[in-house]
Amino acid sequence: MYEEAAPPGPLAGVARCVWRSASEGPKRIVPDGCLDLVVGDGGVFVAGPDTAAWSSATRPGVELRGVRFAPGRAPAVLGLAADELRDRRVSLRELWGRPGEELAERLLSGELSPAQAVASRLAEAPPPDPAVAALIARLDAGAARVAEAVTRPGASRAAPGVAAARVEDLFAVSERRLRRRFVQAVGYGPATYLRVTRFQRAVALAPRVPGLAALAAAAGYADQAHLSRDCRALTGLTPRAYFRGPSTVDETVRDRLRSA
Structure with missing residues (x-):
């Protein structure tokens, strides 16, 4: 069993979905460009971002619950660059020390849901990097090459309102600096x-x-x-x-x- 639902209102734009999963055998997890906060089977950890498939195995009947962050949004909530978590599963205690252990206990007891735990940290989280957000959006839209996503002719004229501002931010950043910021936000390069x-x-x-x-x-x-x-x-x-x-x-x- 695997089910997804839209994130609750406070997580709009921060999370891609909330989910729960129960399996009687190993499940192949393939890269999706996201990080997840995962609760269950006696632990709380952050997963990803992945560059290759990995196998998730839990005991029969055990349910996992999680929040899947939108690409580029996890570092602001977690307080850690995404590339430091690439291809890793890291416990909250390892990430945050004693505060992480206390939060994990509340999550495992059911006092907090994963979505509530993420929402509790949003007030302190900085806003998304506009240039990185713009590049993610253009790659998601189906650009054939990274160069096309960065330098598509006429893009700034075609994008109204906020989208135009994001494209201007994209063009204002040097390619090397944008790539470094992208890696820190997403976990790997464009x-x-x-x-x-x-x-x-x-x-x-x-x-x-x-x-x-x-x-x-x-x-x-x-x-x-x-x-x-x-x-x-x-x-x-x-x-x-x-x-x-x-x-x-x-x-x-x-x-x-x-x-x-």
Whole structure:
């Protein structure tokens, strides 16, 4: 069993979803560009961001609950750069010492939900980096290359209101400085994030796009071989093996594709 729900109002823009999961066997978790706060099985920890698949195994009947942060938003809440958590599972006690241990006890007892724990820290969290947020949005929108996302002609003229301000912020930052800020916020560089989001797009599209060649084209890959390489790198499986199983894609990704 795996279920997702929209984040409660206080977490709008900070979290992608809240979720709960119970499994009788190992579950393959593939990279999605996000960090999660996870509660259950006697522990509280922060997971990700991942660059390759990992196996989550819990005892039969044990339920895990969590908050999946929107890309780039976890460091402000956690007080730690995302790249320091890349490919790691770190307990709250290790992150925050005694305060983390006290919060973990409240989460495990049910006194607080994961969403409430995150919400309790928002007042002290700094606002998102506008240049990083702009680049994330443009990569999520389906840019074929990072260079295209950074330098797309006419983008600042086409984007009204707040979007225009974000694009101006993007162009005002040097490429090297933007990349460093992106790595700290997301956990890895724009090229890796683009690779991850493109694969997540393929997973979301797979149920309604027949054939791997058509799926590769629909998701923005150069060809089927490109999809195959990324699938092996990110999941450890061939596309035929991976897409034959149940989807692990974030439901919110699928919802965005349906409304596009």
